[in-house]
Amino acid sequence: MPYGARNKINAVVTSVKSGDVMSLAKFDIERPCSMASVLTTESVEELGLKAGDRVTLVVKAVHVLPVKE
Amino acid sequence: MPYGARNKINAVVTSVKSGDVMSLAKFDIERPCSMASVLTTESVEELGLKAGDRVTLVVKAVHVLPVKE
Amino acid sequence: MPYGARNKINAVVTSVKSGDVMSLAKFDIERPCSMASVLTTESVEELGLKAGDRVTLVVKAVHVLPVKE
Amino acid sequence: MPYGARNKINAVVTSVKSGDVMSLAKFDIERPCSMASVLTTESVEELGLKAGDRVTLVVKAVHVLPVKE
Amino acid sequence: MPYGARNKINAVVTSVKSGDVMSLAKFDIERPCSMASVLTTESVEELGLKAGDRVTLVVKAVHVLPVKE
Amino acid sequence: MPYGARNKINAVVTSVKSGDVMSLAKFDIERPCSMASVLTTESVEELGLKAGDRVTLVVKAVHVLPVKE
Numbered sequence: 028m029p030y031g032a033r034n035k036i037n038a039v040v041t042s043v044k045s046g047d048v049m050s051l052a053k054f055d056i057e058r059p060c061s062m063a064s065v066l067t068t069e070s071v072e073e074l075g076l077k078a079g080d081r082v083t084l085v086v087k088a089v090h091v092l093p094v095k096e
Numbered sequence: 097m098p099y100g101a102r103n104k105i106n107a108v109v110t111s112v113k114s115g116d117v118m119s120l121a122k123f124d125i126e127r128p129c130s131m132a133s134v135l136t137t138e139s140v141e142e143l144g145l146k147a148g149d150r151v152t153l154v155v156k157a158v159h160v161l162p163v164k165e
Numbered sequence: 166m167p168y169g170a171r172n173k174i175n176a177v178v179t180s181v182k183s184g185d186v187m188s189l190a191k192f193d194i195e196r197p198c199s200m201a202s203v204l205t206t207e208s209v210e211e212l213g214l215k216a217g218d219r220v221t222l223v224v225k226a227v228h229v230l231p232v233k234e
Numbered sequence: 235m236p237y238g239a240r241n242k243i244n245a246v247v248t249s250v251k252s253g254d255v256m257s258l259a260k261f262d263i264e265r266p267c268s269m270a271s272v273l274t275t276e277s278v279e280e281l282g283l284k285a286g287d288r289v290t291l292v293v294k295a296v297h298v299l300p301v302k303e
Numbered sequence: 304m305p306y307g308a309r310n311k312i313n314a315v316v317t318s319v320k321s322g323d324v325m326s327l328a329k330f331d332i333e334r335p336c337s338m339a340s341v342l343t344t345e346s347v348e349e350l351g352l353k354a355g356d357r358v359t360l361v362v363k364a365v366h367v368l369p370v371k372e
Numbered sequence: 373m374p375y376g377a378r379n380k381i382n383a384v385v386t387s388v389k390s391g392d393v394m395s396l397a398k399f400d401i402e403r404p405c406s407m408a409s410v411l412t413t414e415s416v417e418e419l420g421l422k423a424g425d426r427v428t429l430v431v432k433a434v435h436v437l438p439v440k441e
Binding site: 030032033034035036037038039040041042043045046047048049050051052053054055056057058059060061062063064065066067068070071074076077078079080081082083084085086087088089090091092093094095096 | 099101102103104105106107108109110111112114115116117118119120121122123124125126127128129130131132133134135136137139140143145146147148149150151152153154155156157158159160161162163164165
């Protein structure tokens, strides 16, 4: 796993919609996986974030980098 | 789903490590889910990205926003 | 405020321009508000950043996530 | 305004907390201002985003770039 | 080049400073290279950006992903 | 250098392709330069990242901010 990033998720492409400059690709994640977030310690304290909490992980699609295997 | 983002993933916090300014939180994604990526159409063409391709989705942890339910 | 982010700004949509894949939305921030930035301590020292300094906060529009209230 | 970014907000530094590698700076925005977001057209349609809507603009602090005037 | 990103730059690590949660790594780019930016068409028009213009490319370090060869 | 970012690279625009909402600009970096990355200390340790290592720096084009000189 040579990537300097915490999130490396196996996925299968389900669709690609290409526009003039930008494209939107979609993926299925078939197996349970783990993710990680870096946030300010202030945000952790404000949320009271701790093991066992249920959260929604929101990620803008522009931040997702597909790498072909 | 009121978020203007394509990726909204249900997760459970498994650990939180707090540093002086930044913290690292980890999550389990228990159910199969979908993700989306916006990339340049040039990158799509260079990769030859199409439905059925296997990829690794790489996301730096700083781009993952936890929202408490 | 359940979001694990330092910047949560109340705004009103003023326009939406939709393209083939991406759209550009604009907003008015009507009330004085606060913002926060995480940067390297090296950058803070290089800038000599301290309370009272006047700055311009530059944010690429792709990093702004609208959440509907 | 020489920056290739839609958001350029005048602000005053209110505090700087420096950690070992990363620092957290806070700012006051004293005057009403405008902001912009780029999101997928799919997200716009899913949210039904249109002029007049009230939203919260969420921005992780790592995406905010202070430029000294 | 299997990465769905426009910028893939060969570099050599010159230093790594590790903090409690985050680290700062530095690199030398030894050979001339090319880069790319995606920005709004509005920003292109506001800047009057065209071939031959001299610019400074500003990138926050959190957006740079090292991949080991 | 008034920018609160580690990467400030001199470049010349070589092309601009404008789409309906987003544009793709390309640049030549003519002189050797340095770059920096902020990543988790966990990633540094997983990669075994140290001075002298050869890496590819991957940066999505949406994270590159051109500033006109």
